[in-house]
Amino acid sequence: MNTFAELIIVVVILLDMALAVTGSLSGCIRLVAVQGVVAGLLPLLAGGGAAHGVRALIFPVAIVTLKGVVFPWLLLRARDRSGARKDVEPLISYPASILLCLGAFIASSWLGSRLPLPETNVAWIVPASLATIFTGFLLITTRTKAITQVLGYLVIENGIYIFGLALFVEQPMLVELAILLDVFVAVFVMGIAIFHISREFDHIDTAELSELSDWRSGEYGK
Amino acid sequence: MSLLLLALALLLCGALLPLCLRGRPGAPARAGTYAAAAAALAGLSGALPVLLSGEPATVSFPWSVPLGSFSLVLDPLAAFFLVPLFLLTGLGAVYGAGYLKAYEGRKDPALPWAAFNLLTAAMLLVFTASNAVLFLLGWELMAAASFLLVLFEHEKEQARKAGFIYLAAGGAGALLLMAMFALLGAGAPSMDFSSFSPPAGGTASAVFLLALAGFGLKAGFIPLHVWLPEAHPAAPSHVSAVMSGVMIKTGVYGLIRVLAFLRPWPEWWGWLLLGLGLVSCLGGALFALAQHELKRVLAYSSIENVGIILLALGLGVVAAACGADRLASLAFAGALLHVFNHALFKGLLFMGAGAVLHAAGTGELEALGGLSKRMPAAAALFLAGSAAACALPPLNGFAGEFLVYIGAFRALNAPGPVAIAGAAAGLTLATAGALAAAAFARAYGVAFLGEPRTERAAGAHAPGGLMAGPMWILAVLCLGSGLLAPLLLGPLAFAVGSGFGPYYGFLGGLEAMAPFLYVSAGGFALLGIVAIAAAKRRAFLGGREPAVAGTWDCGYAAPSARMQYGASSFAQPLTDFFQPLLRKIGRYPVISEYFPAKASFSLEAQAVFYNSVYMPAAARLRDLAFRFSWLQHGRLQIYILYIVVTLIGLLLWKL
Numbered sequence: 001m002n003t004f005a006e007l008i009i010v011v012v013i014l015l016d017m018a019l020a021v022t023g024s025l026s027g028c029i030r031l032v033a034v035q036g037v038v039a040g041l042l043p044l045l046a047g048g049g050a051a052h053g054v055r056a057l058i059f060p061v062a063i064v065t066l067k068g069v070v071f072p073w074l075l076l077r078a079r080d081r082s083g084a085r086k087d088v089e090p091l092i093s094y095p096a097s098i099l100l101c102l103g104a105f106i107a108s109s110w111l112g113s114r115l116p117l118p119e120t121n122v123a124w125i126v127p128a129s130l131a132t133i134f135t136g137f138l139l140i141t142t143r144t145k146a147i148t149q150v151l152g153y154l155v156i157e158n159g160i161y162i163f164g165l166a167l168f169v170e171q172p173m174l175v176e177l178a179i180l181l182d183v184f185v186a187v188f189v190m191g192i193a194i195f196h197i198s199r200e201f202d203h204i205d206t207a208e209l210s211e212l213s214d215w216r217s218g219e220y221g222k
Numbered sequence: 223m224s225l226l227l228l229a230l231a232l233l234l235c236g237a238l239l240p241l242c243l244r245g246r247p248g249a250p251a252r253a254g255t256y257a258a259a260a261a262a263l264a265g266l267s268g269a270l271p272v273l274l275s276g277e278p279a280t281v282s283f284p285w286s287v288p289l290g291s292f293s294l295v296l297d298p299l300a301a302f303f304l305v306p307l308f309l310l311t312g313l314g315a316v317y318g319a320g321y322l323k324a325y326e327g328r329k330d331p332a333l334p335w336a337a338f339n340l341l342t343a344a345m346l347l348v349f350t351a352s353n354a355v356l357f358l359l360g361w362e363l364m365a366a367a368s369f370l371l372v373l374f375e376h377e378k379e380q381a382r383k384a385g386f387i388y389l390a391a392g393g394a395g396a397l398l399l400m401a402m403f404a405l406l407g408a409g410a411p412s413m414d415f416s417s418f419s420p421p422a423g424g425t426a427s428a429v430f431l432l433a434l435a436g437f438g439l440k441a442g443f444i445p446l447h448v449w450l451p452e453a454h455p456a457a458p459s460h461v462s463a464v465m466s467g468v469m470i471k472t473g474v475y476g477l478i479r480v481l482a483f484l485r486p487w488p489e490w491w492g493w494l495l496l497g498l499g500l501v502s503c504l505g506g507a508l509f510a511l512a513q514h515e516l517k518r519v520l521a522y523s524s525i526e527n528v529g530i531i532l533l534a535l536g537l538g539v540v541a542a543a544c545g546a547d548r549l550a551s552l553a554f555a556g557a558l559l560h561v562f563n564h565a566l567f568k569g570l571l572f573m574g575a576g577a578v579l580h581a582a583g584t585g586e587l588e589a590l591g592g593l594s595k596r597m598p599a600a601a602a603l604f605l606a607g608s609a610a611a612c613a614l615p616p617l618n619g620f621a622g623e624f625l626v627y628i629g630a631f632r633a634l635n636a637p638g639p640v641a642i643a644g645a646a647a648g649l650t651l652a653t654a655g656a657l658a659a660a661a662f663a664r665a666y667g668v669a670f671l672g673e674p675r676t677e678r679a680a681g682a683h684a685p686g687g688l689m690a691g692p693m694w695i696l697a698v699l700c701l702g703s704g705l706l707a708p709l710l711l712g713p714l715a716f717a718v719g720s721g722f723g724p725y726y727g728f729l730g731g732l733e734a735m736a737p738f739l740y741v742s743a744g745g746f747a748l749l750g751i752v753a754i755a756a757a758k759r760r761a762f763l764g765g766r767e768p769a770v771a772g773t774w775d776c777g778y779a780a781p782s783a784r785m786q787y788g789a790s791s792f793a794q795p796l797t798d799f800f801q802p803l804l805r806k807i808g809r810y811p812v813i814s815e816y817f818p819a820k821a822s823f824s825l826e827a828q829a830v831f832y833n834s835v836y837m838p839a840a841a842r843l844r845d846l847a848f849r850f851s852w853l854q855h856g857r858l859q860i861y862i863l864y865i866v867v868t869l870i871g872l873l874l875w876k877l
Binding site: 091111114115137140141142143144149 | 858859860862863866873877
């Protein structure tokens with residue numbers, strides 16, 4: 001059983017790497033969806049044969065449906081409607097991205113060994129979750145489109161989800177539901193915001209939002 | 223205590239109702255006024271019994287705020303500050319109902335009334351809170367509500383500037399207080415005042431200095447006064463009365479509470495308080511003399527009076543540190559009594575200034591004149607307030623200062639340092655009193671006497687009943703608490719006892735008894751003399767009407783209002799003498815011909831501290847801040863990067 005879970009962990013890490021180098025927006029959306037589905041399957045496999053009720057089954061199903069079907073559909077629709085360019089428009093080059101991602105993984109391995117956490121029965125689960133969180137931050141900070149910010153947010157949520165699995169043998173459902181609700185609301189709000197940004201500015205490049213800054217260079221000080 | 227909670231509830235209703243009743247004309251003002259007046263009655267009847275019996279009351283509710291508990295303590299010291307609070311807010315609300323009528327149609331009355339009641343509620347919390355979190359909540363609410371009121375006439379540049387300075391001063395003060403409470407509560411199990419353990423040595427001094435600066439920014443003594451002369455004139459007059467009469471006293475109150483907590487006091491604390499009191503006493507009176515706007519004169523006079531209170535506190539602390547307990551108790555009693563008296567007469571004066579503003583549309587002294595013929599009652603009331611502010615018997619301003627004087631003179635016989643402190647306090651009080659007398663003679667003389675200088679002043683009218691009534695009540699209270707000072711002895715002793723320790727309370731009551739009797743007897747004697755003189759004058763006139771002519775007529779063929787002494791010329795001899803301190807910008811006529819045709823003379827008062835201390839400091843701070851402006855570039859990604867880096871940094875730090 002645990003070998004299967006560890007396989008999933010490897011897949012999650014590989015998906016992080018892939019996200020760092022994928023230039024296509026729709027590719028990114030699909031990769032995030034796959035990661036969400038894989039992470040959602042993890043509790044079913046990592047439980048180690050403990051008795052699961054119907055409750056424990058419904059929850060992964062809900063997660064897989066949301067992350068694998070609803071979110072990708074919403075995001076792909078947003079991408080089509082906004083009529084933006086189809087690549088992610090990174091601020092740094094793809095090699096730099098993958099190097100940062102690898103660096104994040106190495107840092108997470110070190111961090112995972114230092115954090116005072118209870119023993120887990122799945123190897124690499126803590127470093128993988130931390131690496132996923134860092135990858136999410138990477139997506140948010142180095143990609144210009146608003147839609148990639150949403151993607152980064154979802155990746156972070158995947159990481160938090162896996163991290164939570166590492167901590168609790170069985171997730172307190174209420175906590176998980178709350179996180180999921182947060183993300184769901186956030187995706188909705190961001191979806192609306194993306195539409196507004198693209199309608200007002202004819203693009204969804206958040207870097208252009210700096211036009212709105214009340215602090216124009218050259219006006220003061222310099 | 224339940225009456226006090228009722229007052230709090232009424233005030234909160236009074237803050238919400240005006241906002242809800244926005245649409246209906248007249249309703250917000252009515253709701254605000256009735257709520258404030260009802261709360262004042264409830265609050266007074268809750269506070270007075272505590273003050274008369276000396277029995278404290280407490281109440282505590284569970285509160286979900288971290289570290290906070292909703293616990294209120296109503297001890298005699300709190301009650302002693304609550305009485306002027308409710309007197310002034312209740313009377314101020316009635317006055318405000320008349321005062322704000324002039325703005326009907328031009329201003330939305332809902333917000334000022336909501337803010338007024340919120341301000342009162344916040345001050346009630348500040349005076350009674352016994353938990354640091356609750357206290358700070360009240361403190362910040364107080365600053366926010368009064369900030370809204372300072373911005374009442376926000377269309378004026380001056381008011382916006384005042385609001386900004388006020389906000390900056392309030393924020394800085396609150397930060398210092400948070401640091402102070404953090405120091406006090408560092409080892410304590412909760413943030414309740416009762417659970418704090420008194421710090422010792424360096425920590426105690428740090429707490430004292432933080433309290434002095436934090437509370438000082440509200441109390442407004444020099445050099446922390448910069449917001450005060452800007453904010454008081456900007457607010458509507460009934461609010462200025464409350465701000466000057468009570469709100470700045472929250473600083474004094476906080477300082478007393480912290481002092482009481484940090485015993486025994488090192489001697490240098492007393493010297494520091496004494497020095498600050500000395501500077502603000504003299505500075506306030508001096509700057510008041512140089513101002514050209516009626517409410518600014520009053521604002522600087524408030525600085526002077528806070529200086530007097532501080533001076534008395536300093537004298538008391540020095541005396542207590544040197545073991546002269548009888549002197550210390552006398553000084554503490556004087557400080558507290560002056561808090562009460564200043565609230566009454568400064569409230570009266572600001573209301574009087576409001577009546578002038580209301581009638582003539584301006585408070586500029588050079589534009590007024592001759593108002594005593596157009597609004598005789600208001601002029602008489604303003605004169606009474608001025609006499610009290612100059613500490614003239616039989617009015618109440620005299621009683622508090624008299625206690626400090628007695629303390630200062632007795633100190634001269636005491637050992638070394640106390641004698642020096644006493645001499646300093648006595649000399650300062652005398653000098654400041656003389657300067658204040660000059661300042662009020664100038665303000666009253668130029669505004670109310672002589673002939674009107676402008677048409678607006680000539681067309682002034684007497685204030686309506688809503689405005690005159692509260693002024694009459696305050697004037698009667700001023701006279702009453704001067705003449706019947708012995709009646710205040712019991713409450714004062716209780717307040718000193720709960721503020722500084724029962725021992726001082728007992729001694730203070732004992733020591734103050736004789737001076738109070740002198741004050742009272744002297745006052746009645748003075749009234750008797752005045753009555754006899756009036757009767758003699760009447761008999762002398764024998765029914766004949768005295769002739770009336772224009773002031774400064776002097777037999778000129780064509781006298782003009784401009785030939786009178788103006789505000790600048792009246793004060794010129796004194797202000798010239800203090801020019802190095804005042805730094806007035808003057809334009810004097812240069813006479814070069816035999817028959818000079820046209821000449822003009824003007825003197826402009828400077829905000830010395832603001833211009834030469836705070837502005838350069840603020841400019842330097844701004845330059846420093848602009849060096850970091852590259853951090854604020856508007857790029858969302860980089861902002862999130864800041865957060866990520868901070869979070870990772872925190873994670874690694876805690877690892």
